[in-house]
């Protein structure tokens with residue numbers, strides 16, 4: 001059991017010491033020897049930083065977070081992912097596997113700032129967790145392994161951060177590794193992320209002798225003790241760089257500082273003007289505070305990303321990173337959310353995470369955009385159109401939750417009592433406040449263009465990608481079926497990327513997920529958290545189907561139910577679309593005359609008929625992609641119900657799609673494998689047998705980085721195979737690239753296998 005050692009002080013109980021979360025009374029638990037929560041009551045909004053940490057798996061996010069908590073005084077011992085005793089990785093599986101699965105929100109104070117930090121997972125199966133976190137954050141720290149530079153997952157997460165316009169700071173971690181390379185990492189940020197790195201520090205020493213950094217803004221040399229394993233890095237020396245320092249370092253710093261000043265002047269007009277008017281002859285005289293202000297403007301405008309370096313494991317460089325978070329990343333009121341304007345001082349918050357606690361029920365993480373949240377109050381959930389009662393309000397300290405009397409805009413809060421709220425819902429104070437905000441939005445000419453008044457005042461949730469894997473799940477006995485259903489519905493509220501459905505033919509419950517690891521973790525959680533030993537069927541790939549040709553057809557439904565005769569005739573055309581350009585979705589349209597002729601109810605019935613037929617393809621029953629349908633005519637005799645019209649349309653669709661010729665589409669994944677040169681040929685040989693197409697092989701220090709496309713069906717259990725092939729000396733990431741047509745031979749084999757002929 002690895003939960004043995006309590007990380008926190010005796011006074012600060014953690015869930016490892018207790019069977020489940022206990023909610024402590026306001027301030028009552030705080031021990032004297034752990035930093036008091038000075039500003040648990042609401043800090044000034046300009047002093048709040050809502051920050052995410054994002055990176056490739058194993059870059060060191062969790063280790064960095066642990067150091068931040070330690071240096072800011074919230075833990076008394078340093079947690080270690082390798083020993084399984086970190087604060088942020090608090091789920092049992094995370095401790096055992098040493099990876100971060102759920103985003104854990106952690107609140108702490110650094111100097112005079114309140115930092116709400118979300119540790120996001122690096123594994124590609126959990127990108128939705130990252131996306132969800134980015135949605136509610138104002139800034140992010142991208143952590144890199146300085147010996148690897150930008151890795152596959154960082155690219156994905158970076159793109160997500162760009163989508164949400166989140167300003168970033170980069171931290172080149174693991175500078176203690178012999179292969180750590182500053183210029184390589186900077187170049188890879190430039191090349192692969194297409195970002196503009198603004199280097200703010202120069203490392204002192206390299207590999208094992210990495211001892212600190214020189215801050216290029218202040219010319220201060222920050223040095224940590226080398227080699228003493230017991231040193232926690234809390235104390236470090238800070239002194240101005242002077243002539244007693246090595247000449248090479250002095251020269252490197254001089255050059256880097258000049259380059260920094262020129263780069264910032266290029267990116268920021270205000271700074272350029274200051275430079276030209278006041279410091280044209282002597283760049284060195286630029287006050288560091290003016291340079292810092294300019295770097296901040298550049299970061300907020302996303303014209304550049306500050307780059308810092310350090311080694312979290314060796315306790316070096318984390319305090320300057322904390323300073324950079326407060327100095328360069330935005331306060332909540334520096335981000336522009338229209339909603340804040342529309343809600344004015346009324347409450348508006350987004351539920352970005354739901355957790356289930358056995359005693360307390362659902363715990364909902366909220367980001368407050370405007371107004372004030374108070375416990376013991378009723379709130380209105382716009383998405384569910386329901387009133388909910390919030391019983392308690394907490395500040396989340398990883399697995400520690402501190403009860404507070406109110407919370408204002410800009411903060412992240414944890415609430416107890418919201419029973420219907422699902423990840424992605426918008427919470428406001430009342431229905432009338434939403435209506436008032438909608439009126440302001442309309443007067444403003446903003447939002448609400450598509451779905452009427454209400455849509456404009458709802459915060460946009462997170463797009464959930466389609467799951468690529470599925471399998472059946474069965475309880476040990478039928479008596480446990482209801483418990484399993486409850487467990488699955490709780491897990492779905494927490495994790496919208498998990499889909500559960502019942503197979504209409506077999507009646508079996510089907511679990512659909514983002515990857516093997518995702519499904520494995522869900523299985524594990526059902527056992528641990530809900531005490532149900534379930535049986536999973538074999539993991540199957542979520543194929544799709546499409547059509548090959550354009551076909552027009554008609555169909556008539558003539559059915560008498562009871563006394564009533566229903567007669568409908570439908571004519572329609574189905575047409576294949578380019579899967580890439582249509583992003584794979586299916587469309588439906590009605591001819592212009594029909595649009596005018598049909599009542600809204602009938603139009604809805606026709607569209608429902610088309611959409612339901614898109615869910616099950618004629619070949620293997622998989623959902624369809626890339627099909628466009630045009631309804632040519634609909635003739636209905638009086639007395640025919642809307643349900644019968646839908647049924648007629650579905651039947652006609654099935655007929656048309658069968659005539660149109662069918663094609664199975666399979667998920668084609670992009671794979672990146674980092675492997676030592678000595679194992680490259682084994683990995684290549686194996687990929688050839690998996691129908692893989694190699695796109696590129698790059699060199700990264702002593703390693704090769706292999707980029708390929710491989711059908712997902714060939715990748716089951718790949719992590720075990722790769723470990724065997726390379727004696728554990730390789731890592732890989734796998735991500736859905738596109739749904740691609742299977743070739744006729746492979747498709748035949750699949751059809752035979754699925755129909756039991758093979």
Ligand SMILES: Nc1nc2c(ncn2[C@@H]2O[C@H](COP(=O)(O)OP(=O)(O)OP(=O)(O)O)[C@@H](O)[C@H]2O)c(=O)[nH]1
Pocket residue numbers: 055056057058059060061062063064081082098099100101121122123173174175176177310311312313314
């Ligand atoms: N040499 C070296 N190793 C480090 C450093 N920081 C972290 N590590 C090691 O890198 C491994 C991964 O660290 P984590 O902190 O779990 O990384 P992570 O990014 O949180 O990983 P996931 O949560 O699985 O995505 C662990 O074995 C750490 O001990 C560092 O500064 N130097």
